[in-house]
Amino acid sequence: KNEVEQSPQNLTAQEGEFITINCSYSVGISALHWLQQHPGGGIVSLFMLSSGKKKHGRLIATINIQEKHSSLHITASHPRDSAVYICAVGDAGGTSYGKLTFGQGTILTVHP
């Protein structure tokens, strides 16, 4: 069973700061997902990656398969980035269904 750990659990930043959220997992995976959960509860998928790096606007996600570690970076943070960021990993098993195991989430608050 994969264990997914995120750090930090809570993160407070000032507007404009560079932010990093980390995710570590215990066994091999097929893909890693970064999700954003807004205060109202809705979840949006930010990235799905299995190697290297992806960028979308001010968001950058990286993954190191050998170290079983991923980071989500936010450049020039803004109060609207305040949300819970969730890491999820897909099992590398042979079944057709790629079961996701979720981290507990990182609560990010960006102050103006």
Add this chain to the structure above:
Amino acid sequence: DGGITQSPKYLFRKEGQNVTLSCEQNLNHDAMYWYRQDPGQGLRLIYYSQIVNDFQKGDIAEGYSVSREKKESFPLTVTSAQKNPTAFYLCASSIWAGQETQYFGPGTRLLVL
């Protein structure tokens, strides 16, 4: 606009009562999922369906039931056998049940009276 809808936003259950949470998608996705979220914990999978008329138990299926009679609909029933149903329930879908991006609904918060 394509997307996933869940209703109701808030649901109250009395002791011994079964309640059904609705999930509808118009994305033409084959796979659908139900997750439960409790404070301080990661999402946990209740049930998933890879295709119409088929569904599989997830990690915490006890006390829940589902059906998948139509591609666009995947209702979840919380039965009286679920002793701790208070939680936030999220429905999701993906093109197919592999390593694909999952699209989430807005969620239903279930409270016990």
